[in-house]
Amino acid sequence: MAREIYQLRIALDGVDPPVWRRVLVPGAFTLDRLHRVIQLAMGWGDRHLHVFDIDGEQYAVPDPDGLLEVRDELDHRIDAVAAKGARLRYTYDFGDWWEHEVVVEDVVPADLGLRYPMCTGGERACPPDDVGGPSGYREFMAAYADPFHPDHEAMRAWLGRDFDPVAFDAGRAGTLLRRMT
Known part of the structure; x- marks a missing residue:
């Protein structure tokens, strides 16, 4: 029997x-591997904690201090916790609180001529890590995009690289995903 492939839209x-x-x-794939897929496909730096929320259950790396009650993401496969049409929540960086909606758009048999995981599409660059969540990103973009903004130079220096908010390369994301396996 062919492997099942999940087509996910991550927003x-x-x-x-x-x-x-x-x-x-x-x-x-376990949820641990899905976490890595999301990190690479979105363009995050994987420098912060994360959690999946699926049907009221939370999955993550277990807290060694036992302060958070989560199921171990290493022990749960995607096909055991989600089906076609399912909506999962993925939160990355508990300080900036980046929430993602992950929708299972389809479940199809694997094409034996293809390597998975793969990125087949997307739009726009991921915000920089540690920018301050959605509101911080709006402030960053206002300053970064306007050379006359009083914080323009400070934001460019903080980031330390060029940033094009519309840039996204599915091929590059796909290459990064292929390297993870």
Whole structure:
């Protein structure tokens, strides 16, 4: 029997215009691997904690101090917690609080000629890590885009690289995803 491939649409909440990705991942991937797919496809730096919220249950790396009650994401496969049409929540960086809606758009048999996971589409660059969540990103963009803004130079120096908010390369995201397997 062919492996099942989940077509997921990952959309970042609280930013406009929308930032989203479409990925194809094996249903047998654990939520730990899905976390890595989201990080690479979106363009995050994987420097912060995260959690999945699926049907009222939370999945993450277990808290060694036991302060948070979560199910171990290593023990749960995508195909065991989601079906076609399911909507999952993924939160990254508990300080900036980046929420993502992950929708299972389709479940299809694997194409044996393809390597998974893969990124098949998306729009716009992911906000920089540590920018301050959706409101901080709006403030960052206002200053970064306007050379006359009083914080323009400070924002450019803080980021330390060029930033094009409309840039997204599905091919590059796909290359990063192929390297994870």
